Amino acid sequence: MPIKVLVVDDSALIRSLLSEIINQEDDLVLIGTAPDAYVAKDLVNRYSPDVITLDIEMPKVDGLVFLEKLMKARPTPVVMISTLTEQGADATLRALELGAVDFIAKPKLGVAEGIEQYRQLIVQKIRTAAKANVKRIRQSTPRLAASVNLSGTEKxxxxxxxxxxxxxxxxxxxxxxxxxxxxxxxxxxxxxxxxxxxxxxxxxxxxxxxxxxxxxxxxxxxxxxxxxxxxxxxxxxxxxxxxxxxxxxxxxxxxxxxxxxxxxxxxxxxxxxxxxxxxxxxxxxxxxxxxxxxxxxxxxxxxxxxxxxxxxxxxxxxxxxxxxxxxxxxxxxxxxxxxxxxxxxxxx
Known part of the structure; x- marks a missing residue:
């Protein structure tokens, strides 16, 4: 069975690029693209995608809010599309905390070699995400050890x-x-x-x-x-x-x-x-x-x-x-x- 992929991104250029990449792979099928969380919600309910690529920075409802609601209502493997900035990194780490499987930086457009490397990487991440063990987010309290009965610096x-x-x-x-x-x-x-x-x-x-x-x-x-x-x-x-x-x-x-x-x-x-x-x-x-x-x-x-x-x-x-x-x-x-x-x- 092909992997059903939904692309969610406010950039028409990124949606087009990811759509082209996905459509080139025999084992992937694009079920739709969404410019915002509202359209994405409808497509998720209609087509039950196997993997979602999700932009963090979107209008109306940002990617983190959408992701949090998605993982509570319908846990789905998600690959975040992130900017290579400190703010983007912080948001990406929050997304992983909320249940995203993986992330990839937004591509540098206009460089043929870079786009080919990006194509290989995003396809690999989508395939990996499709096999991921996605669970409802659990709030766990770590079992804390008060101390370790050990002296020395070499361990x-x-x-x-x-x-x-x-x-x-x-x-x-x-x-x-x-x-x-x-x-x-x-x-x-x-x-x-x-x-x-x-x-x-x-x-x-x-x-x-x-x-x-x-x-x-x-x-x-x-x-x-x-x-x-x-x-x-x-x-x-x-x-x-x-x-x-x-x-x-x-x-x-x-x-x-x-x-x-x-x-x-x-x-x-x-x-x-x-x-x-x-x-x-x-x-x-x-x-x-x-x-x-x-x-x-x-x-x-x-x-x-x-x-x-x-x-x-x-x-x-x-x-x-x-x-x-x-x-x-x-x-x-x-x-x-x-x-x-x-x-x-x-x-x-």
């Missing part, structure tokens, strides 16, 4: 995620105590969005969350997020660990790449690492997690039921690199229990 929690990961990582971090071992994070996001995402996490979590700059000493109570378009690696520096940023090629189809981060830990900190792989399309992180597992790291994966897309965890499990598979709500507590059980003799 590291490494987290990798992609589609659906912004909310999964947020819930995971909100379950960690202020004195948690350091957390290093790779989430597939473009430049600019990671800056806003780190600030958002920092305001919600008891950990200090920053976008990694490179060269930081990795310390307990802190989380370091890979910036868009840079790989985050961890290296040994005397008795300490430090962050390192690399602007190399795409790895496993991504930059930042979870595999790059995990493999850097294999070289310097495998036995001191707890690795967590979360929701996401593809297999980035699976090979790195297997290597960590083989070198003595404890490895966790998010389970299928709680994933938006059970791609990355599935691949890691298939390779045999995962020790424990748990629902998202149980991950942070289990990681803390693991730290206390395995690493009670940590040095200062």
């Amino acid at each position: 590291i929690i490494a987290v990798g995620a992609s589609t659906g990961g912004t909310e999964a990582i947020k819930e995971f971090l909100m379950g960690l105590p202020a004195n948690s071992p350091a957390v290093v994070i790779t989430q597939h996001m473009p430049p600019g969005f990671t800056t806003s995402y780190a600030k958002r996490l920092d305001g919600l979590c008891r950990l200090n969350v920053v976008e990694a700059k490179g060269g930081e000493r990795i310390l307990p109570g802190n989380a370091y997020l890979a910036p868009g378009n840079f790989h985050l690696e961890i290296e040994k520096s005397g008795a300490d660990y430090k962050t390192r940023l690399s602007a190399g090629e795409l790895v496993s189809g991504h930059k930042p790449s979870v595999d790059v981060m995990f493999k850097s830990l294999v070289d310097c900190a495998a036995k001191n690492t707890i690795a967590v792989i979360m929701t996401g399309m593809g297999k980035d992180g699976a090979e790195g997690m297997l290597l960590l597992h083989q070198q003595g790291a404890v490895t966790f994966a998010q389970d299928e039921e709680s994933c938006v897309v059970f791609g990355m965890p599935k691949e890691a499990i298939k390779l045999g690199g995962v020790d424990i598979v748990l629902s998202l709500e149980k991950l942070s507590g289990a990681v803390i229990e693991c730290l206390e059980a395995h690493y009670v003799s940590s040095r200062l």
Whole structure:
């Protein structure tokens, strides 16, 4: 069955471009376009689209208001169309919080090569969204650990995620105590969005969350997020660990790449690492997690039921690199229990 797609955007040019892209694919069918939320509502009720592309900035009713009502009344996979600005990034993160599956920046029109890359990316995101596990928004209270009974600076929690990961990582971090071992994070996001995402996490979590700059000493109570378009690696520096940023090629189809981060830990900190792989399309992180597992790291994966897309965890499990598979709500507590059980003799 073809994937039924509804395009909602106030720009006639963007509607035309997205319509042309969708109509070129045999497995996608355009059921309609809407310039505003009112037309979109009618089309949703009439045709029950499998995926909606939704502009954030629209007249009358903006995309966030429409999305919130949609996810309460008729949960549907949504790919947000966002502007590459700080305001656009903040709105996009709010959209993901409300239940959008993914987002893509508005295309730069007039550049043939850029449009072709955009075509490939939007088609991939629509196909991924069609398979996503979309649930009614739940208001969950994270199970907070008061503290972790662990001293030392050398333990590291490494987290990798992609589609659906912004909310999964947020819930995971909100379950960690202020004195948690350091957390290093790779989430597939473009430049600019990671800056806003780190600030958002920092305001919600008891950990200090920053976008990694490179060269930081990795310390307990802190989380370091890979910036868009840079790989985050961890290296040994005397008795300490430090962050390192690399602007190399795409790895496993991504930059930042979870595999790059995990493999850097294999070289310097495998036995001191707890690795967590979360929701996401593809297999980035699976090979790195297997290597960590083989070198003595404890490895966790998010389970299928709680994933938006059970791609990355599935691949890691298939390779045999995962020790424990748990629902998202149980991950942070289990990681803390693991730290206390395995690493009670940590040095200062």
